[in-house]
Amino acid sequence: MKKKLIATFLVAVLMVTTVFSASGCSSKKADGKTHITMLQYKPEAVKAFEKMEKEFNASHDDIVLEIESPNDAMTVLKTRFIKEDPPDIIGIGGDVNFSNFVDAEMLMDISDFEGLSLIKDAYKEIDKNLEFVPTDGVYAVPYVANAAGVLYNREMFEKNNWEIPTTWNELMDLCKTIQKSGTLPFYFGFKDTWTCLAPWNALACGLAPADVCRQVNKGETKFADEYDDVAEKMLELLPYGPSDPFAYNYNDACTAFANGESAMYPIGSYAVPQIQSVNPDMDIDSFVMPACDNADDNILNSGVDFQFSVTKDCENKEAAYEVLSFLLEDSTIQTYLDDQNAVPCKDKEFQLSPALDGMLSYINEGKMTDYQDHYYPSEMAVDAQIQTFLLDGNVDKFLKKFDTDWLRYNRDIIRKVQEYEEKGGK
């Protein structure tokens, strides 16, 4: 009898809770203010954004800004889209996700936003190139970029009088010199397949056309013709790394480089915090990957790491623009930069991290190209394919599969591009 009572009681509790929850917890308070919600994808920057949120709300009486920095933000964002409860502003990277959002018509055209004139043209170009099919309008405000080349141990280089290489041959000679001195030239973390993309992207900047993916979509060329140089140079790097680079993951490689086991590490500036957590006093600098035979042909690999877009269904465009303007203010940008090592997209001088010294001239001249992998659909697993290629060393097999897979995974996009071309580019 007692058990039955307990059971009935619990069922009653259940019903009551249902009634309460079913009434919906997401109703906005009727306080007469405009609410702007923003979802951004870097949980590691949560402190910077909390500060920004506080400052904005303190200085704006009529708008309330709420910033969410969830873990696994892309999955959360997709659930918000499915629930038809999208945030007003999204802070995402300039990558294939952005391309997909533009293609699926989920973003608002913000070409009338004044703040856009403050952004360096090179970055606005990069965003335009991310669109599968050139679409009228501007869909994002580039905020910060990152830079990827080769990280090196400045102290070790100075002690041994090694010079920064500016051509491919100089790099190969440097590696041989380092090897003779008993240190590993490079460390690789190829067990984590995404790290294979770091040297790949850097090499492709100098060796392949920046819009090669769009050219292939148009049917004008094949990857087998454009990426062969990149693939071969990847193979040439292997002998200068650990004997089994596929056994070590990103964290192992960061730890090894931090502990001085190698002189260089071909990865982007984003890895610096992890490396410095193991060795806080390490003096790290970077140089642009010297993929070419001529020093002037080298290009810095830099892409938009963080940008803001407004979702199509946002009802308060004016308020959203207010938020964006605030975010573009110098002090706000500096808050972000101090927290994360990054390169601002705004056309102004800012204090940058010393780990970027070797690349400053390229940054200031705007001599940069986006990451090739920003155009690769993630399901094609190019990173895993590169790893497989490095394991068996067969350039032709790899590139042939690249071409075949590309056609399969990009079917719908290729169709759209070709339709666009047929209509004469309108």
Next chain:
Amino acid sequence: MKKKNKVAANTNWPVTILLFAGCLTVIFPLYMAFVIAFKKPSEMTNDIAGALSLPKSWSLENFAEAMRVTDFWHSFGYSLMITLITVVLAILIHSLAGYAIGRSMAKSKFFNISYLYIVSGMFVPFAILMMPLVKQTAQIGIDNWFGVIVCYLVFYMPMNVMLYTGYLKNIPIALEEAAFVDGASTWSTYWRVIFPIMKPMHATVAVLTALGTWNDVMTPLVIMSGTGANTLPLAQLTFQTQFGTNYNLAFASYLLALLPILIFYLICQKQIINGVVNGAVK
């Protein structure tokens, strides 16, 4: 209990020793986790001697920091609430369903098909249900901790019903018939006779269900992430960023999360040891 007196005399020493030796396979990884949880990131190295060495100082700093970052007590509270409610409801509802189905499936086609229908639900990959469930729970308005509980009740129903019906096969129908003869209804027979007998299985189901819900990250992530509330696994995702993982804080946090469920297991498995069936048959 004459058993207790026998234990001392009848201890099976070879087996005991073997089991202790086997413990190494668990203790060694646990030792590593422990040591890393106390170290600082600057003490991390790939060198084996360094990795296995004891930390330079035994400060609880990592644990304190981990608790701060994950908003420990709030997240813990949500995890606890969700897990407890799910376990209680699972024991009540799934055992009832198991009883109804278990006793009828031999004779009734309807119940046989119901059994297969529910059990087949176990094989539906969560990936295929995830997005539609997100939309559904949002439409009904339960895209919060309550929706998470409902989802869990449905996910664990197949396994638990399977366990209960299996257990029922070893409970003689004679027991119920005895109660019937005394004039009891099916409902009260269940609660007074069968439910208590299934205690070891209740404990098993409690442990398995609690385990599944305590460590689960996907369901809370997609269903309740917009509510500002976190469960412990959800909060622990903070340690893994795109380009860096703070293993020391993460391990400290995981060790903290391990304790409650371990304690729960130890409590439950005492119930599993003291099986009641043995006495009932007499």
Next chain:
Amino acid sequence: MNKKLSRNRTFLIIAIPVLALFFSFNTLPLIKGLMYSFTNFRGFGSYDWVGFRNYIDLFTDARVGKSYLFTFKFAILATIVTNVISLILALGLNSKIRAKSALRGIYFIPRILGGLVVGYIFGYIFTYILPAITGHGSMLSNTKTAWIAIVIVAAWQSIAQTTLIYISGLQTVPEDVYEAGAIDGATGWQSFKSLTFPLIIPFFSINMVLSMKDFLMVFDQIMALTKGGPAQSTESISYLIYNNGMGGGQFGFQSANAVIFFIVIVIISVVQLTITGKKEEQL
């Protein structure tokens, strides 16, 4: 007669709400998921119907075929290893030993360690410790041995649950069965084979089905240890579904994959249950 009718009626009253709940939150979403499998839905935004294109792609996709082969190979080995070790362990933990609670607690810990912890520690063991001891390379970077490494870790974690179920099962074997057997002279292996095992067959079949299903759905250990590598040799079916369906934009295609996967698992489990179901005895 009345008793029987009211008994059946009570059972129906219990079963129907439960079935309704199950239908709403399991079958309905499944049907929606099934519908998505006929589209090129990305997980958001607009999409088009593509009919059976996804299914045709599935059957001609070498990567999907490889993932099925790997997953089956893995699941069969892992199920056998796990169940054999668990049964032995359960017998051991159920017998007259010292420190029963402590030992049972310790053997349960692998199950409650999160993926991050397991991935890091076992990654370290396979990458640094084992090579130092054996002189060979890391198991995880070799396409021939990586899958075995995952079997080891998956089994390590699953043994706890399987053992728990066997222990519960062993509790249902009444003492007098052993006593009766002892009188007839049956001990040790004989006693196990003819007395214990037949009575715990329901739990054996439950464990076989659960193990097989869990290992066929392996995802956490793949994410933690190899992320599908090296050279994409350890991509499990679930890994592809989650990675490409949720993470990538292949939601529609991977939904079709999930549907096929579901059908395959159901068939396997039904076969398993039918075979072992015939042997179960009701006391």
